[in-house]
Amino acid sequence: MTPVSTTLTTELLLHRAGTKSYWRGLTYREAVLSLRVHSRHVAARVRGGDEDAYAVELSWSGTHLVGACSCPHGSEGFFCKHCVAVGLVLLDRGETVPPPDAEDVELKDVLRSLPPEVLRELLYEQAAGDPELRARIMSSL
Structure with a gap:
């Protein structure tokens, strides 16, 4: 890459x-x-x-x-x-704008703090409107 x-x-x-x-x-x-x-x-x-x-x-x-x-x-x-x-x-x-592929530490921290049922609901809402994400989830079984 x-x-x-x-x-x-x-x-x-x-x-x-x-x-x-x-x-x-x-x-x-x-x-x-x-x-x-x-x-x-x-x-x-x-x-x-x-x-x-x-x-x-x-x-x-x-x-x-x-x-x-x-x-x-x-x-x-x-x-x-x-x-x-x-x-x-x-x-x-001496700072800069972080690159677009930088690890999103803030998002990871928030996701770790959310209850599993909230994560499932958020993921369902996103996957229901995103065929690629839905396919990735369905193929993970």
């Missing part, structure tokens, strides 16, 4: 955001209120120009860096200045 290239760089942020949003993002690094690196994504809160705090998430879809933000520009599907600011703060800290 070919390794997936998921390297966060300033060049990638510039490419994803475009020149205007990238340069505006440079001035928003101090507006990053909180930032947490999860198993497969990064979640942050960034103060906007109107003092609202926006929810930002960065993750990978294959080798494509995906940014989601609750600001008006981000809500239209654009990689906005808030996404850039979060990416730049990650780089400043």
